Amino acid sequence: MSTPDATGPNLSVNLCGIKLGNPTVLASGALGMTRALIQRVARSGAGAATIKSVTVRPRQGHNNPTVIAYEAGMLNAVGYSNPGADEAGREFADIDRLSIPVLASVVGEDAGEFAAAAERLMPCGFAGLEIPLSCPHTPGYGTLAGHGTPEATEQITRAVRAVTDRPLFVKLSPNVPGISELALAAIEGGADGICAVNTLGPGMIINVEAREPVLGFKMGGVSGPALRPVAVRCVYDVATALRRHGCEAPIIGIGGISTGRHALEMMMAGASAVGVGTAVYSRGIEVFGKITQELRQLCRRLSINSLDEARGAALQ
Amino acid sequence: MTENHVAQPPPAAVSPQTALPVMLEIAEVRRENATAKTLLISLESAEDQPGLILETFTPGQFVMVWVPRMDEKPYALSYLEEGRAGITVHRRGPFSKRLCEMRAGERIGLRGAYGRGFWDVGERAPGASAAIIGGGCGMAVLAPLAERLPEATLVQGARSADGLFFTDRFPGQVIFTDDGSAGRHGLPTEWLVEAVADGAVEAVYTCGPEPMMARVVELCRGAGLPCQASIERYMKCGIGVCGQCDCDGRRVCVEGPVFSGEELARMPSFGRRRRDKTGRQIPVE
Numbered sequence: 238m239s240t241p242d243a244t245g246p247n248l249s250v251n252l253c254g255i256k257l258g259n260p261t262v263l264a265s266g267a268l269g270m271t272r273a274l275i276q277r278v279a280r281s282g283a284g285a286a287t288i289k290s291v292t293v294r295p296r297q298g299h300n301n302p303t304v305i306a307y308e309a310g311m312l313n314a315v316g317y318s319n320p321g322a323d324e325a326g327r328e329f330a331d332i333d334r335l336s337i338p339v340l341a342s343v344v345g346e347d348a349g350e351f352a353a354a355a356e357r358l359m360p361c362g363f364a365g366l367e368i369p370l371s372c373p374h375t376p377g378y379g380t381l382a383g384h385g386t387p388e389a390t391e392q393i394t395r396a397v398r399a400v401t402d403r404p405l406f407v408k409l410s411p412n413v414p415g416i417s418e419l420a421l422a423a424i425e426g427g428a429d430g431i432c433a434v435n436t437l438g439p440g441m442i443i444n445v446e447a448r449e450p451v452l453g454f455k456m457g458g459v460s461g462p463a464l465r466p467v468a469v470r471c472v473y474d475v476a477t478a479l480r481r482h483g484c485e486a487p488i489i490g491i492g493g494i495s496t497g498r499h500a501l502e503m504m505m506a507g508a509s510a511v512g513v514g515t516a517v518y519s520r521g522i523e524v525f526g527k528i529t530q531e532l533r534q535l536c537r538r539l540s541i542n543s544l545d546e547a548r549g550a551a552l553q
Numbered sequence: 554m555t556e557n558h559v560a561q562p563p564p565a566a567v568s569p570q571t572a573l574p575v576m577l578e579i580a581e582v583r584r585e586n587a588t589a590k591t592l593l594i595s596l597e598s599a600e601d602q603p604g605l606i607l608e609t610f611t612p613g614q615f616v617m618v619w620v621p622r623m624d625e626k627p628y629a630l631s632y633l634e635e636g637r638a639g640i641t642v643h644r645r646g647p648f649s650k651r652l653c654e655m656r657a658g659e660r661i662g663l664r665g666a667y668g669r670g671f672w673d674v675g676e677r678a679p680g681a682s683a684a685i686i687g688g689g690c691g692m693a694v695l696a697p698l699a700e701r702l703p704e705a706t707l708v709q710g711a712r713s714a715d716g717l718f719f720t721d722r723f724p725g726q727v728i729f730t731d732d733g734s735a736g737r738h739g740l741p742t743e744w745l746v747e748a749v750a751d752g753a754v755e756a757v758y759t760c761g762p763e764p765m766m767a768r769v770v771e772l773c774r775g776a777g778l779p780c781q782a783s784i785e786r787y788m789k790c791g792i793g794v795c796g797q798c799d800c801d802g803r804r805v806c807v808e809g810p811v812f813s814g815e816e817l818a819r820m821p822s823f824g825r826r827r828r829d830k831t832g833r834q835i836p837v838e
């Protein structure tokens with residue numbers, strides 16, 4: 238898959254040494270609960286996949302409803318349900334046998350927990366690791382635990398950096414006044430790349446008959462089409478800041494991507510690869526192959542021969 | 554092996570744009586047996602709230618049932634009639650207990666119907682030679698199918714007489730109880746063993762405890778009969794995005810809950826393992 242077809246543009250991507258046949262990456266939290274589903278995502282044409290975030294100990298998460306779709310996207314407050322790092326380590330053992338690279342995702346309440354979860358999972362053969370410091374709807378985690386400050390970002394990144402040599406990505410929140418500061422703090426802490434962004438908000442949907450918020454946790458992160466322009470701007474900001482500091486760290490752009498055009502837009506904002514979550518709902522599990530096909534056609538039409546030419550094209 | 558006379562399963566249902574619960578009034582509550590009730594829900598105020606897709610309902614599909622401030626869980630529609638939809642709830646945990654305490658006039662939220670229901674297995678299996686085999690509250694899933702296939706043989710198994718469902722709704726059914734308190738003493742799979750030996754059955758639809766379904770699937774495979782079974786897994790989104798309901802790479806909420814015998818034969822977790830709320834694998838009961 239990494240060899241471009243004779244006529245087509247080269248869609249392969251190298252993320253700090255992780256080789257992707259195309260730039261689509263399964264975003265954390267969609268489908269990535271099980272090895273078998275990640276295998277299906279691989280077969281449906283994704284360039285890489287990220288597992289659902291894992292904590293040291295098992296978590297039940299919030300009560301249902303945890304995921305709802307409205308006319309402009311999705312709201313979720315899953316609350317980091319996961320079977321814990323030991324069980325996840327069994328689930329994803331020998332994950333490097335899959336046909337695509339798989340990224341781990343770990344979270345914790347503090348730097349020590351992040352590092353402990355990473356230490357348990359990385360021997361499974363993950364190609365890299367992502368740490369979200371940005372969940373907007375889980376008490377004790379992400380932005381609700383103050384992980385979204387430059388100081389915390391640097392400190393947590395440093396702690397995780399100490400336990401893995403694999404490429405490390407820090408996943409940032411769009412709900413901050415200055416996302417580029419956080420990106421620079423992550424790089425300072427030893428991150429190899431940036432994932433931008435996690436969900437927006439939190440938002441809320443109230444059912445007027447019930448006079449109640451629909452989500453079990455009442456509020457949840459906004460993803461899908463509603464998030465896309467915010468995500469594109471965040472990636473643009475981060476790319477601009479990294480460039481200004483002479484930093485070549487790659488960005489995985491995430492938020493509302495469901496077509497090849499959206500993917501190219503995100504890359505023109507500075508992303509090297511694109512994460513896809515909510516579009517699994519709107520376009521099915523086959524969305525990865527569809528986006529890649531559309532991207533190939535669009536690049537051909539725009540005479541773009543490789544993604545290097547497109548990356549950051551919209552930056553000043 | 555039985556590929557030649559198994560119609561292709563239809564593709565997973567197309568997702569609607571919104572997936573929000575629609576609050577509807579309970580029109581009637583019916584006691585079905587010692588531990589189960591049916592809530593018949595009026596569809597009258599459904600129009601101005603997006604989230605329900607019932608025009609394309611096929612038996613076996615489910616709705617996500619929301620009780621505000623409590624939880625949301627999947628239930629198969631056990632009735633769909635003019636202006637009303639029904640779910641049949643077997644009391645086991647706090648959520649089903651709450652549903653069983655509901656009265657006419659109260660409201661609950663529904664979204665769906667979701668998933669892939671039972672499908673037509675083709676001309677080799679007209680209604681008369683099909684068997685519908687239910688165990689316990691699996692009968693709730695099968696009831697709309699039994700209504701669409703009135704000539705099929707309906708076989709129901711229960712622990713005892715006070716756990717039977719729909720004995721008046723389907724008067725001609727064959728009944729088995731574990732304790733012999735009603736119908737034949739034993740398991741409904743015994744009926745299938747005999748029917749297969751007699752060549753009296755051409756297709757089988759089943760829902761019930763997973764060990765029972767696993768036995769039905771195995772018997773059908775042995776006899777080369779097409780078979781479909783509806784399985785249950787813990788769900789969150791119900792719309793194929795979260796991965797919680799995974800069973801060996803298939804999302805039960807969109808690619809299921811009904812699977813063919815061939816599909817189930819390639820799912821080693823069927824009859825053995827499911828996942829709890831954290832995603833950990835645990836044995837099926």
Ligand SMILES: Cc1cc2nc3c(=O)[nH]c(=O)nc-3n(C[C@H](O)[C@H](O)[C@H](O)COP(=O)(O)O)c2cc1C
Nearest residue numbers: 264265266290313369435460461492493513514515
């Ligand atoms: C149901 C659901 C669960 C999610 N769970 C996680 C998670 O566990 N960890 C994480 O970093 N992001 C999680 N996210 C955020 C996504 O990875 C992604 O950043 C966000 O949804 C925006 O991308 P999208 O618009 O393509 O969905 C989740 C999103 C959804 C919709």
Ligand code: FES
Nearest residue numbers: 789791796798806
């Ligand atoms: S319940 Fe979320 S994918 Fe099935």
